[in-house]
Amino acid sequence: MRIEVSLTPALYPFRTIASHHVAVAVDILRATTAVCAAFQAGCECVVPLDSLENLPAYRKLGYALAAERNGSKVGDAEYGNSPTEYLRHDMRGMRLAYSTTNGTVTILRAADADLTLVGAFANLSALADRLRMEDKDTVILCSGWKNAFCLEDTLFAGALIERVGGDPCGDAAHMALDLWQLAKGDPFSYCRKAEHVLRLERLGASADIPFAFQTDTCPVVPVLKDGKLIV
Amino acid sequence: MRIEVSLTPALYPFRTIASHHVAVAVDILRATTAVCAAFQAGCECVVPLDSLENLPAYRKLGYALAAERNGSKVGDAEYGNSPTEYLRHDMRGMRLAYSTTNGTVTILRAADADLTLVGAFANLSALADRLRMEDKDTVILCSGWKNAFCLEDTLFAGALIERVGGDPCGDAAHMALDLWQLAKGDPFSYCRKAEHVLRLERLGASADIPFAFQTDTCPVVPVLKDGKLIV
Numbered sequence: 471m472r473i474e475v476s477l478t479p480a481l482y483p484f485r486t487i488a489s490h491h492v493a494v495a496v497d498i499l500r501a502t503t504a505v506c507a508a509f510q511a512g513c514e515c516v517v518p519l520d521s522l523e524n525l526p527a528y529r530k531l532g533y534a535l536a537a538e539r540n541g542s543k544v545g546d547a548e549y550g551n552s553p554t555e556y557l558r559h560d561m562r563g564m565r566l567a568y569s570t571t572n573g574t575v576t577i578l579r580a581a582d583a584d585l586t587l588v589g590a591f592a593n594l595s596a597l598a599d600r601l602r603m604e605d606k607d608t609v610i611l612c613s614g615w616k617n618a619f620c621l622e623d624t625l626f627a628g629a630l631i632e633r634v635g636g637d638p639c640g641d642a643a644h645m646a647l648d649l650w651q652l653a654k655g656d657p658f659s660y661c662r663k664a665e666h667v668l669r670l671e672r673l674g675a676s677a678d679i680p681f682a683f684q685t686d687t688c689p690v691v692p693v694l695k696d697g698k699l700i701v
Numbered sequence: 702m703r704i705e706v707s708l709t710p711a712l713y714p715f716r717t718i719a720s721h722h723v724a725v726a727v728d729i730l731r732a733t734t735a736v737c738a739a740f741q742a743g744c745e746c747v748v749p750l751d752s753l754e755n756l757p758a759y760r761k762l763g764y765a766l767a768a769e770r771n772g773s774k775v776g777d778a779e780y781g782n783s784p785t786e787y788l789r790h791d792m793r794g795m796r797l798a799y800s801t802t803n804g805t806v807t808i809l810r811a812a813d814a815d816l817t818l819v820g821a822f823a824n825l826s827a828l829a830d831r832l833r834m835e836d837k838d839t840v841i842l843c844s845g846w847k848n849a850f851c852l853e854d855t856l857f858a859g860a861l862i863e864r865v866g867g868d869p870c871g872d873a874a875h876m877a878l879d880l881w882q883l884a885k886g887d888p889f890s891y892c893r894k895a896e897h898v899l900r901l902e903r904l905g906a907s908a909d910i911p912f913a914f915q916t917d918t919c920p921v922v923p924v925l926k927d928g929k930l931i932v
Contacts, residue, residue, distance in 0.1 A: 645855065
């Protein structure tokens with residue numbers, strides 16, 4: 471099985487593996503880490519939305535709302551996109567409508583794959599097991615930050631390729647693997663220079679950062695089905 | 702001075718440094734290495750063109766034509782984009798109209814900067830000296846391959862940041878620097894896994910590959926002025 475890495479949404483159209491593949495949507499800080507945390511906390515389903523405008527309609531349907539823009543919780547949503555906040559709540563049976571700056575957009579962009587999964591360090595081992603079981607060409611779709619490259623998603627892509635043991639397809643996959651070799655001893659420390667780490671620290675979201683680099687804190691594999699993430 | 706890296710043309714619109722900057726256009730294999738070689742061989746000027754259609758008009762004006770698509774020389778052009786081929790010719794006084802798959806497009810995209818330079822390992826030291834003299838925010842524009850990420854341009858970006866000693870701006874610059882630390886002992890060997898290296902080897906252009914990773918073979922700094930590259 472080949473594994474390719476799209477470094478940002480702006481590069482998705484230029485990937486080699488375009489049909490009959492598994493897609494893994496990644497936004498380590500924090501959207502996909504938070505999705506894993508939501509299911510770990512008992513959530514029933516998460517509906518990823520690219521626009522805040524659609525949130526009120528979901529509230530009328532009984533959904534709880536989670537929304538973030540530029541690192542901060544949005545207005546009247548019950549939740550932002552903090553995984554450690556999710557884990558402090560009992561979300562059993564909850565249906566969540568979810569919109570973030572980058573990550574939910576990435577999940578929706580990945581929806582044209584045969585199978586769309588959500589990936590983070592939080593579910594690394596469970597996700598790698600699932601990918602090995604599927605044994606299909608795989609594209610890891612990194613979110614970056616507003617279409618720009620980011621270190622943390624790329625590191626995770628490298629970690630996932632290593633863990634799955636597939637064939638890296640294309641230069642971005644090789645780079646991600648090599649960067650991971652450099653950082654794997656302590657990925658959290660390596661990413662202290664990452665722009666979004668510095669941004670979240672300024673915003674006071676420091677607790678989420680080391681959490682997002684811990685592996686296997688939320689051993690679930692969210693799957694996109696009919697516009698909803700379920701496990 | 703800050704130095705930012707755009708990893709492919711598709712990511713140029715999302716860079717941080719957008720105004721009042723120096724741009725360095727990079728396509729190590731082979732367009733910008735070949736531009737340096739053309740001047741080293743005596744060329745008077747090189748006109749970068751994004752389309753093959755404009756070439757015949759330049760022939761009527763007395764220009765020699767150099768054109769490449771997908772790694773191979775195009776039809777009736779005198780030259781392709783092989784730097785080692787250029788260096789075998791006496792190009793003194795020659796005006797060259799030049800169109801390649803990626804590199805000339807990148808040079809033209811970089812034209813909105815206050816100063817647009819051409820960079821390659823071939824002119825690394827001379828270019829770094831010039832950038833230090835300018836002492837302005839700098840964006841290194843990598844060509845990649847048809848908007849996809851490539852290893853060799855990214856490595857060069859890391860090498861240039863290291864040599865100039867500016868402040869890496871953004872995650873891509875940090876990644877490029879770290880990748881360069883990993884590969885600098887032998888960048889040619891490191892890039893044996895790069896897609897475009899494999900492509901050029903299939904096409905029989907093997908001599909250009911080690912040449913393109915040698916530093917300071919062509920100590921010139923091509924500058925874009927009124928649509929023409931000059932030194």
